[in-house]
Amino acid sequence: MSDGVPTIKDVADRVGVHAGTASRALNPATRGKVSARTVSRVLEAARVLGYSPNSAARSLRTRTSSVAGVIIPDLRNPVFPPIVRGVEDGLREAGYLALLGNTDGDPERARELLAAMRGQRTDGFILATSRRDDTFSAGMPTVLVNRRADSGSVPSVTADNAAGVQAIVRLLTDLGHTHIGHVAGPQTLSTGWERYRAFVAAADAPAKRIAFADAFSEDAGHAATLRLLDAGPDLTAIVAGNDLIALGCYAALASRGLRVPEDVSVTGFNDIPFVDRQRPALTTVRIPHYDIGLEAARLLMARIGDPAAPAKRIVLPVELVSRASTARRREDRP
Amino acid sequence: MSDGVPTIKDVADRVGVHAGTASRALNPATRGKVSARTVSRVLEAARVLGYSPNSAARSLRTRTSSVAGVIIPDLRNPVFPPIVRGVEDGLREAGYLALLGNTDGDPERARELLAAMRGQRTDGFILATSRRDDTFSAGMPTVLVNRRADSGSVPSVTADNAAGVQAIVRLLTDLGHTHIGHVAGPQTLSTGWERYRAFVAAADAPAKRIAFADAFSEDAGHAATLRLLDAGPDLTAIVAGNDLIALGCYAALASRGLRVPEDVSVTGFNDIPFVDRQRPALTTVRIPHYDIGLEAARLLMARIGDPAAPAKRIVLPVELVSRASTARRREDRP
């Protein structure tokens, strides 16, 4: 094939050696079985020819692909870009590439993607689809991100949602708040569910101080906050399920003539970009998005290298970021 | 292989036909060359066995993969997630999957990724790396996003940067501004360069009213704005190279005791999320990120289908979004 893309045979011919020898010289793992002189000549020839191995052939032979599938709900949700970036960097450490797919939260779509990627001979999966009931690809190395499986046998990397909510509730309590509400995220999503459970455990609030948003979005947060206010609880602080919901709280409170934080303190979760610029700047919990992705990739690499490796469940620490949306409770509040 | 993953041979054996026949029956394009009875029996056997084709073998044979490489500088830059999302949806229309890679603006890294992906089974590339001097993979179908090649032979999809800058300058002119400055983005990036050129053409400003930021970032915008102000031009409006630079302008102006828009009007470019929430809300140019990605993917599919297809250069329209950061020039300004 002197015309098309060079193959290992072209490299071998150029050096006057057999393809098998060239293969051994090119592969770092088997390089020791070849004379130093031959190695350098083969490497040089490969460089000159611009040889790059045909991974279809390699995959066919070795049954591995050096490609991992990464499946998320929607890249436009600001929590995912840094996670995916971390995943990609972690995969790269091991020479892996990332095949990316969005599901829009549709389990059917997740199944399709999983099938398509498995068809492409993907070595493993990193799933950030966060529906608690999502299925995942059986028989393939898999790591969950931002979500834990109900059965404990699947490795996962998550932020410490419970600790974050506890820190928030403690902050509010220290500020004198006793009537704290919660606008929870969707309970079908593990993050929404975990934070809700942590809130209930930490705040001991009656049901009327809790509302559930239909989505982790500003609009859903807005609507849920209005429902919460209409239920008439006497609250001076709201713990939102995430930052977007918190911004929805801002809007809903403003529409009722309530000021943040003078009348009601509000907190978020995630510390996505620009929430430090809102007015008021949002008190929230910073989660290590990038590191979550990075660790997930490393965990996947470990599992691919040794499928019997322990199914670690890594929980990364979070950090409370106190800003202007939380303040001491006003004593004279009606 | 009755134990492992079923192959086409297992399917063929089960029906009692040859593997080649099973292949023809399974492939919709060649199905017409097989008797209806055989087709249905093969399909049934494939279903029962849970057969799924080994795409490594298929790629090796057909030299196609149904995978496209998508290379961007950094997913954490807010302009890229919606573009990548559009790309992915466009690829999906054609049954393609996306291999994603970040370069951090490093041409060397771009080369590595290109090589790795070309080595993987990749049918074509969508490049959003925006350095004007970046190389790209010769001989592979390629579409540029957010960037045009100096030579016109490479298809591209971009926003109409010139029209956007023209609209901004016209808006400012209509507001009475005559001394308009520009904090340009890096001139190594095509977006920074195009917008700078459009500004020069539209505003006819002397060099002292122009400063260049080292990066499309807030910090770089801050620093460049300070340099611009120190040069002492008598300006009442600043056209920033993009939204992040504009936010840097906000900070720099504030540090000099200048108010936006009372003292100086400021404009951005891109309309990334949350700039409508800044104070003041940023006047900017909205570019159709998602559609840019979508069209790029479709263009790539067309080029893969027919490499001789015309190298279209698609320029998508932009929209001026007028918000609170621009105001009529104060007559009493010093």
Added chain:
DNA sequence: TTGTACGCGTTATCAA
């Protein structure tokens, strides 16, 4: 240390 030969699973070509 190097060469030989085979097989991975699929599809395309050629014959029957």
Added chain:
DNA sequence: TTGATAACGCGTACAA
């Protein structure tokens, strides 16, 4: 309409 066979490029067991 179907079967037989070769070839895609690589890695590796085995032989030299």
